[in-house]
Amino acid sequence: MDNFTRKKISALELAVAEQYDTANVAQTFSITPNKAQKIIAQARLENSFLNRINVVLVKNQQGEAIRIDATGMIAGTTDTESKDRAPKDPHSKGGTTYHCQQVNFDTLIKYVTLDAWAHDPKFKTLVAVQTRKQISTNQIQIGFYGERRAATSDPAANPKGQDVAKGWLKKLEEQNAENFLTEGKNAGEIRIGEQGDYVNLDAAVNDVKQMIDPEFEDDGDLVAIIGSELLADDKAKFYDLHGNTPSEKARIEDKQIIGTYGGLSAYKVPHFPSRGIIVTSFKNLSIYIQKDSIRRRMEDNAKRDRYETYQSQNMDYVIEELGKIAAVQFANVKLTDDKGTSWS
Template identity: 45%
Template structure:
């Protein structure tokens, strides 16, 4: 038989309800309420602060579920000169590809907090802060996971069949596969994969990153803000090679472990990002990746559910993923490491 909350836990939970109501400016957090856009901005800032990657990209509040992208880049030079004695000056069309629309999807982040967990945390005076931090961190990681693994939007998501949240929304990589397939390399000499290693499509990671960069529009390729996001398996394999060659030398081993000797690949600053596919390389700029949230769409409610011996925290909002300039995005995936 389920045990009710202990007196100490009940007190902490009651204080949590008060804190939530005060934070969101409502009388009763147990009734569903709409979060004010200004508070939604603060909430998203708090979520963003839980992940370094999210702090690098754009997290944008928009007014509509569908609309024009916020940051439309210019895909070519606009500077020149016209002899106006002979002809009129003519503005250059440098707006990029035609696909400049975004569309947001209803997204739920619902958390069940078992009574036993509240009892265990009741001894901490900052229980409410600990709970809030845990939820915000998980939402931050979920956003990153969907961005890199989301392939479709299912009416009912299935976390068992799609543990990487593939059915919650279309992330950046899926949008690239659909909208700019010529900038997504999926296979080389062998069908269904790109091979990396001696005798493969690419001899080393530098060559792979370099060729991925070449799929970026030539007018944007040398802007100086491109970076490479590299899958952890590919980085680990390359690091292992360095260990094999120089790992016995203490000073060299220290440099390898601090990543000083492999900070760049293919001439680009390179990064490892949580939840990025382990066998892929993405070349773009940080500000080319965005997550849009409809500012007026966040709904929240907390419910005490004794039937399940837990407290339930329901959060919903309209959210979506955007590549601002499709021309500035290139992906190589399905990379298979060859045995040395």
């Protein structure tokens, strides 16, 4: 990097050292819970999905889920002449556990990029945002795609973080398989379209909704998270049927056509599997991060002409109430372009 950029980096390092009360950012330092909470809050402000779900700091590395939302029947009557009133715990039905394990979020910025940014008045923000944005993106991807935890992950073979940690869908498959649809009439396939298991996307979402445990099926916060390819396919078919009808064409252009599926508000979430369907509430999905586990180091690597940031944290993906979520195995979803003659 050139001399001007070097001065900018030195100023950045000094600012980070003061922010986290450390003498040397080139040595690994821990981030206090108060500072970590601010980092989490900033990430939530910048990421609409993280702002909808729970991102929680927990004291212990493992334990029982916090069960953030109250649920169940607490209303009742008691004849106090003959017995005491018995309070009920509205958070006692989840039964899920968590185990926060180390995940590394290490990034680099090449000297040529830093030199290009150096004259920007917001240089420090540019550097910080790149790291923060990638951490948020990766956390979401792993939550939906994560299948296992490898001793050493392989991003080339698992570009969605499949081997970094077990995400929400894998947890659902393992802990409540009855609410995880893997196939229809054909082994290993879920067909959506004419002559398929579901004639359309609306029917598929409605069926997934029916898998929700009865005590949660009428909860007003249930939503349908639907993959972009499924939404695009459904929209295209609607165009084919109604695109020449002025009133229906207006509905499409106003994007009202993707407003509800299966009677639920439908959401398109970044980095969600393109053929995925999940019915749950946003507050039923959590990321737990262990307090005092966030570690960071910033390092100038002249041997590789780049500036590196190393960050790690112990974390886990948690479903607060297993009965309040249902989903499909997105890898098994098949669509048809020829009214059910072939599926892909």
